[in-house]
Amino acid sequence: MTMLPPHLRLATTPLAPPGSVVAGEHFRFTILTEHLMRCEYSPSGVFEDRATQTVVNRNLPTPDYRVHREGERVQVFTNAFHLDYSGGEFTPTNLSVQELTGGYHSVWRPGEEPDSKFADYLGLRTQLGGTARTLDAVDGACELEKGLTNSLGITSLDDSHSLALTDDGWVAQRPEGNLDFYVFAHGRNYGEAVRDFYRISGPQPVLPRYALGNWWSRYHDYTQDEYQQLVERFEDERLPFSVAVVDMDWHLTDIDEKYGAGWTGYTWNTELFPDHVAFLAWLHEHGLKVSLNVHPADGIRAFEEAYPAVAEAMGIDPASELPASFDFADPRFIRAYFEHVHHPMEAEGVDFWWLDWQQGSHSRIPGLDPLWMLNHLHFLDSGRDGRRPLTFSRYAGPGSHRYPVGFSGDTVISWASLDFQPYFTATASNIGYGWWSHDIGGHMFGTKDDELATRWVQFGAFSPVNRLHSSNGIFNGKEPWRFGPVARQVMGDFLRLRHRMLPWLFTENVESSRGLYPLVRPMYWSDPDEISAYQCTNQYWFGRDLLVCPITTPVVSGTRRAAARMWLPEGSWTDLFTNLTYRGGRAVTMHRAIHQIPVLARAGAIIPMTPEDELGVQNPSRLELHVVAGADGSYTLVEDDERAQPREARTRITWSQTTGELVVHPAEGDLDVVPGVRHVTAHLHGAGDVQVINLGEVTTAAGAAGRFDGALETDNQTEQRIFDFLDEAEIAIFTKEQALQLVKRHPTPGSRYAALCELRGLDHDTLAVLRELLLAVE
Numbered sequence: 089m090t091m092l093p094p095h096l097r098l099a100t101t102p103l104a105p106p107g108s109v110v111a112g113e114h115f116r117f118t119i120l121t122e123h124l125m126r127c128e129y130s131p132s133g134v135f136e137d138r139a140t141q142t143v144v145n146r147n148l149p150t151p152d153y154r155v156h157r158e159g160e161r162v163q164v165f166t167n168a169f170h171l172d173y174s175g176g177e178f179t180p181t182n183l184s185v186q187e188l189t190g191g192y193h194s195v196w197r198p199g200e201e202p203d204s205k206f207a208d209y210l211g212l213r214t215q216l217g218g219t220a221r222t223l224d225a226v227d228g229a230c231e232l233e234k235g236l237t238n239s240l241g242i243t244s245l246d247d248s249h250s251l252a253l254t255d256d257g258w259v260a261q262r263p264e265g266n267l268d269f270y271v272f273a274h275g276r277n278y279g280e281a282v283r284d285f286y287r288i289s290g291p292q293p294v295l296p297r298y299a300l301g302n303w304w305s306r307y308h309d310y311t312q313d314e315y316q317q318l319v320e321r322f323e324d325e326r327l328p329f330s331v332a333v334v335d336m337d338w339h340l341t342d343i344d345e346k347y348g349a350g351w352t353g354y355t356w357n358t359e360l361f362p363d364h365v366a367f368l369a370w371l372h373e374h375g376l377k378v379s380l381n382v383h384p385a386d387g388i389r390a391f392e393e394a395y396p397a398v399a400e401a402m403g404i405d406p407a408s409e410l411p412a413s414f415d416f417a418d419p420r421f422i423r424a425y426f427e428h429v430h431h432p433m434e435a436e437g438v439d440f441w442w443l444d445w446q447q448g449s450h451s452r453i454p455g456l457d458p459l460w461m462l463n464h465l466h467f468l469d470s471g472r473d474g475r476r477p478l479t480f481s482r483y484a485g486p487g488s489h490r491y492p493v494g495f496s497g498d499t500v501i502s503w504a505s506l507d508f509q510p511y512f513t514a515t516a517s518n519i520g521y522g523w524w525s526h527d528i529g530g531h532m533f534g535t536k537d538d539e540l541a542t543r544w545v546q547f548g549a550f551s552p553v554n555r556l557h558s559s560n561g562i563f564n565g566k567e568p569w570r571f572g573p574v575a576r577q578v579m580g581d582f583l584r585l586r587h588r589m590l591p592w593l594f595t596e597n598v599e600s601s602r603g604l605y606p607l608v609r610p611m612y613w614s615d616p617d618e619i620s621a622y623q624c625t626n627q628y629w630f631g632r633d634l635l636v637c638p639i640t641t642p643v644v645s646g647t648r649r650a651a652a653r654m655w656l657p658e659g660s661w662t663d664l665f666t667n668l669t670y671r672g673g674r675a676v677t678m679h680r681a682i683h684q685i686p687v688l689a690r691a692g693a694i695i696p697m698t699p700e701d702e703l704g705v706q707n708p709s710r711l712e713l714h715v716v717a718g719a720d721g722s723y724t725l726v727e728d729d730e731r732a733q734p735r736e737a738r739t740r741i742t743w744s745q746t747t748g749e750l751v752v753h754p755a756e757g758d759l760d761v762v763p764g765v766r767h768v769t770a771h772l773h774g775a776g777d778v779q780v781i782n783l784g785e786v787t788t789a790a791g792a793a794g795r796f797d798g799a800l801e802t803d804n805q806t807e808q809r810i811f812d813f814l815d816e817a818e819i820a821i822f823t824k825e826q827a828l829q830l831v832k833r834h835p836t837p838g839s840r841y842a843a844l845c846e847l848r849g850l851d852h853d854t855l856a857v858l859r860e861l862l863l864a865v866e
Contacts, residue, residue, distance in 0.1 A: 091419045095472040096465055097257030100139035104146040110155050110164055111135075115173065122151040123168045123274045124284045125185065127198075129178045129267040136262050138252040141460060142245070142487040143270070143288045169242070169273035178267050187273040190241030196271055202240040212239045212622055216278070216612070218519035219512070221483050223526075224446075224497035227533075228504030235518030236285055239616070241275040245285070245486060251455050258419065259456055276616030282520050283604040289487045292522055293467075294601045296476045296730055298377045298705045299493060300593040301330030302583050303525070303555035306565060309337035312361045318567075319374055327568065327580055328587035328703045332376040333442060333555070336383065338364075343391055352386035352414075354429050355393045368437030375704055377439040379480055384462065385447040387414035387421075388429060397428040416461040417452040426469055440470055442495065443481035460484035463491040471732050483521060489606075492523035493553050499527055501534025506544050507626070507640035513551060514610045514628035522606025525553035529566045532559040538575035539642055539682060541566070543650075545579045546685045547638035549586040550630055552607055578683045584700050591696040591708060595726040596631035607631060611655050620655040620675040627654050633693035635661065637678065637686045644853045646819050649679040651856065652686055660691040660718040660802070660865075662774035668809070669718070669774045669802045670864045679857045681816075691718025691774070694741050696725050699769075707737075710767040715743050715750060717775040717800055729761045737762045739788070748796040750781075755788045764788055772796050776803040802865060807831060809861050817857075823849040827858065837862045 104126075110117040116135050118126040126146070128135055139145075156163040160175030167188070174182045180197035187194040196202055203214050218235030236243060248268045251259040262268075270288070274281035286292070304322070315334070322329055338361060339353030356364040371378050388398040390409035399406040401424035415421045430441070443466060449457040463481045467490070471477030480493050488494070496512075499505045513524050528548035529541050548554040558564040568579040600607050609629040615621040627637040637652045644650065656672040663670075665684040670676055678686040689695065695714040702708050707727045715721065721743040728734035735758035742751045750770050755762060768783040779798045786792040810831055814824040827850060830843040841862045844855060 091423060092257040093423070094257075096422075096468050097255075098139075098144065098253065098464070098468060100144040100253060101147040102139040102144065102253075103137055104148070105150050108148070108150040110162065112162070114177075115162075115175075117162070117164055117171065117173075118146065119151055119153045119164065119166065120146060120148050120270075120288060121284050122153075122166045123272065123277075123280065124288070125164070125169065125171060125271045125273070127171075127178065127183065127185075127267075127269045127271060130263055131177070131265045132263055134263045134266075136252060136266060136268065138254065138260070140247055140252055140262075140268075141250040141259070141464075142247050142485070143250075144253070144290050144487075145288050148287060168275070169271070171271075178269075185242065185271045185273060187240075187242040187275055189275040194241040194273075194275075196242045196244055196273075198267070198269065201234070202238055202242055212619065214239050215243065216518050216610075217515045218486075219483055219516035219521050219524075221485075222497035223499045223505075223512070225500065226497070226505065226508075227500035227502050229508045232512075232515060233519070235515070236272050236281050236520070237278040237518045239276065239612075239622075242271065242273045243281075244272065245270040249455060250485075250487075251453070259453065259461075261454070276612075278518065278613045278616060279605055279609070282517065282606070285486075285520050286489075286604040289520070290490045291604055292489050292520070292601050292606065293492060294476060295492060295523065295597050296377075296478055297590065297594050298330040299478060299553065300590055300597060301554075301587050301705055302328060303331040303333055303553065303557075304329045305333035305335065305555055305557040307335040307337075307558065307560040308565075309360060309560075310334065312363065312367045315367070316370060319371070319376065321567075321569075323374070325569065325580065326701070326703070327583050329376060329583075330587070330705045331379060331555075332371050333379045333381065333557070335381045335560075336444075338380055339382075340391065343389075347389045347391055347411075348386055351383040352389075353392070354382070354388065354433070355391070365436050372437060378437060379440050379442050380433075380438055381442040381444055383444045383446070384414055384425075385445065386411070388412040388425070392429075394429045394432070398424045401428060414458075415452065416458050416465070417456055422465060426465075430469070440478045440480060441466060443479060444495070445482060457484055460488070463488065467491040474732050476730055476732050476734075480525070486519055489520045489522060494521060494524045496524050496526045498531040498559070500532060501530030501537075501540070503537075503540055503641065505530055506540060506547065506638075510547060510626040510628065510638045510640065514608050514625075517606040517609050517613075520606065522600070522608060523552045525555045526551065527557040528555055529558060531557060532561070532564070536563065538572045541571060542575045542578050542682060543639050543685075546582050547640075549582040550634075550636045550638065550685070550687065554583075554586050574682060581683070587703065588697045588700060588712075589695075590705060591698060591711065591725060591727070592631070595696070595724070598726045598728075599632070611635075611657075615655065615657055618655060624653055624655045624675065626652065630687075633690050633695070634664075635686075635688040639680055639685050643682060646851060647679060647813075647817055647853050647857050649681050649853075649857060651677050651679050651853075653677045654686055654688070656688070660774075661688040662691070662716050662718070663688050664695075664714065664716075664773060667773055667778060668804055668861070668864055671866065676864075677856060677860060679860055689714075689716045689773070691716055692721030692743065692745070694721050694723035694743060696723065696741070707762045708766070709763045711769075713741060713750065713752075713768065713770040714773060715770060716773050717745065718802060720745050727762050729758070735761050737788075739791075745800060748800050749793060750783075750796070751793045752783065752786055752791045754791040759789055762788055768792065770794060770796075772798075772800075775799050775801060776805065804861075804864055806837070806861055806864075810858060813857055813861065817854055819851065819854055820849060823847070823854075826850075827854075831862075837866045 164171040217232040341350035611621040
C-alpha cells in the first residue's frame with residue numbers, strides 16, 4: 089500500500105467493453121470510437137488494463153466495426169479507417185492503418201508519421217505540432233513536440249512508456265516490451281481528434297473564476313508594505329487584478345552555506361514580511377487570491393520551520409539536521425510534504441502554488457517524471473476541501489491538460505518572442521493543452537519598448553490566462569505607469585477590458601470543458617481545407633464566437649498602423665474595437681493603431697461583460713450585453729458558486745435581427761448564486777454607430793426585454809473612416825487630398841480602389857489600409 093490519502097487518487101475507468109476488443113495471443117486492438125483505435129503488442133501475452141499517466145478512460149460505447157481474419161492476417165474496418173495486420177511484433181511492414189477519406193498518403197505505420205511532399209508544396213503542414221515543456225531562455229521560436237493533428241488525416245500517440253496508475257493512487261511499471269499506440273484517424277476533423285483524446289485522457293477542468301482575471305507577478309524582493317502599497321496604487325489607477333503571485337523572495341533565500349542554495353524554501357522571510365498571515369488576509373480583503381512560488385527540488389532542510397514535523401514523519405532525528413530530500417517517488421515524503429508544509433500554509437491563506445520545477449525528468453522510479461507527479465498530486469490536493477482545484481506549473485507531456493494552469497517559462501523580451509506566442513498558444517490545442525500562461529511583456533534581457541510592451545499586454549488580454557511578469561532587474565517592472573502616456577493608457581484599457589470580460593470568459597471556460605474543446609484553437613480546426621487558415625498562424629478562435637489576431641510587429645511610420653493577416657470563415661464578422669464589418673470566406677490584411685488589435689465577432693454573437701467600475705470577480709450585479717448585428721443570436725450565461733461540485737445558474741439571452749429585440753430570459757437553476765436583481769444595458773455593434781439601450785433593473789427570476797430602434801443593417805460609414813485615416817496618416821497632404829477626391833468621385837468600392845492604385849505618391853502601406861476599408865464587405 090502507498091499510504092496516499094483518498095483525495096490523491098484519480099478516479100479512472102480504464103476497462104473497455106469486451107465488445108470493443110479484437111485480440112490474439114500477442115496483439116490486442118481496441119476500437120474506442122469510430123476514428124480512434126488502441127493497438128497493443130505484448131511479447132508475453134500480458135496486456136495493460138490499468139489506466140496510465142496519459143489515458144484514464146477506455147470505457148466508451150462500442151462503435152460499429154467489422155473484422156476479417158485470414159490466417160495470421162487481421163483486418164478491422166470502421167467507416168473511418170481500415171487496419172491491416174499480418175502478425176508479429178508491430179513494424180511498418182506488418183501493421184498499417186489507413187484513414188479512409190484522406191487519400192493514399194493517409195496511412196499510419198508504427199514508428200512513422202504520415203508525410204507528403206505534395207501537402208508541403210501546397211502550404212499544408214502535415215504534422216501540425218503540439219507544444220513544449222518550457223520557453224525558458226527562448227528568443228523567438230522553439231521546436232514543438234508532436235500533436236494529435238496531421239493534415240493527412242491520421243496520426244498516433246505512443247503510450248508505451250507511460251507508467252500505469254494503480255487503484256491506491258500510485259504508479260507502477262508496465263509489462264516489459266509492450267507496445268501501446270493510440271491511432272487517431274479523424275481526417276481533417278482536428279477538433280474531433282482532440283475531443284476523442286479528452287474522452288480517453290479526461291477533459292480540461294473548469295478554472296476558478298478568479299484565474300480568468302489579471303494576474304500580477306514579478307520576481308522582486310517585495311516587502312509586505314511595498315506589496316500592499318502596490319495593490320493600493322493599482323486600485324487608485326483602476327487597474328483590476330484578481331491574483332497576486334509572490335515570487336520566491338517570500339521565503340528565506342540567504343541561508344547558511346551548509347544547507348546549500350536558497351532557491352528552495354518554505355519559511356517566510358520575516359524581514360520582508362513581518363506578519364505574513366495579516367498580509368495574506370489583507371490581500372484577500374482586497375479581492376486577490378494568492379499564489380506563492382516554490383522550487384521544491386532541495387526538499388525540507390533543517391533551517392525550515394516545518395523541519396521538525398517533517399523529520400519526525402520521515403523517521404529522521406531532527407537533531408541530526410539531515411535533510412528530508414525531495415522525493416516524489418516516496419509516498420511517505422509526499423504525505424509529509426503536503427500535511428506538514430503546504431497544508432498549514434494554505435490554512436494561513438495561500439490559495440494555490442506556483443511549482444517552478446527545473447530539475448529534469450528523472451526520479452527513483454524509472455520513467456516517473458517528478459514534474460508530472462508534482463502536477464498530478466498538487467492538482468488533486470488543491471481540491472481536497474471541495475474547492476475548484478488549481479495549480480500552476482510546467483507542461484509534463486500529453487495528458488497535462490488535466491492540471492491547469494501552465495507556466496511557459498522565462499522568455500527573452502523581443503518582438504520575435506511575442507510573435508511566436510500566439511502561434512505557440514493556439515498550436516498547443518493540438519495536444520489538448522489549452523491553459524497556457526505566459527510571462528506577459530517577456531521575462532528578461534531585451535530592450536525597453538513601449539510599443540512592444542503594449543502589444544504584449546493586448547495579447548495577454550486575449551490569452552487563456554493574463555499574467556504580467558518580469559525578471560528581478562530594477563528596470564524590468566510591468567506596472568503600466570512605468571511606460572509612456574500612450575502605452576500606459578492602452579495597457580490600462582486592456583487590463584480593464586480583460587476584467588470586464590469575466591462573465592463571458594467564465595461561461596466559455598465552463599462550456600469548453602463540457603464540450604471537450606480548448607478556449608483557444610487554430611483557424612484550420614474550422615476551415616481545414618483552406619490554405620489561408622494554416623498560413624494565418626498568429627490568429628485563433630477565442631471561445632465560440634470571437635476571432636483574435638494579436639499585433640506582433642511594429643507600426644509603420646506613415647500609416648501609424650501595424651498589419652496582421654486574418655482568415656475569415658464564411659459569414660459576417662464585426663471588429664469589436666473598430667465596429668467595421670467584413671465579409672467572410674477569404675483572407676484579409678487588417679491594420680490597427682496602437683490602441684487596437686483585430687477582435688472580430690460573428691454576426692449574432694452576444695458577449696456578456698461588466699461595466700468598467702465593476703472590479704470584483706464575484707457574479708456581477710450589473711451586466712453589459714454586447715450584441716453583433718447581422719443575424720439572430722442566442723447565448724446562455726453560466727454562473728456558479730465556485731465549488732468543485734457547483735450549484736449553477738444559467739441565463740439565456742436572445743437577439744432577433746428582424747425585430748431588433750433583445751430578451752434576457754428568466755434564469756434557471758440555483759438562483760441564489762447570482763444577484764436577485766441586476767442592472768442591464770445592451771450595446772449593438774455592426775450597424776453604424778454603436779447603439780445602447782438600458783433595460784434597467786432586471787429581476788433575475790423574471791427576465792426582461794428591450795428593443796433597438798435604430799438601423800439594424802451593416803453600415804461601415806466608409807467615406808468617414810477613410811477621411812479619419814487620411815487625416816491621421818503621416819503622408820504628404822497633397823496626396824491625402826487627391827486620395828479623398830478619388831474616393832468621392834468614384835461610385836463603387838472596386839472603382840475607388842482601382843483609381844487609388846493609379847495615384848502616384850500613394851505608398852504601398854497607405855494603399856493597403858485604404859483597400860481594407862473600401863473592400864471590407866465586398
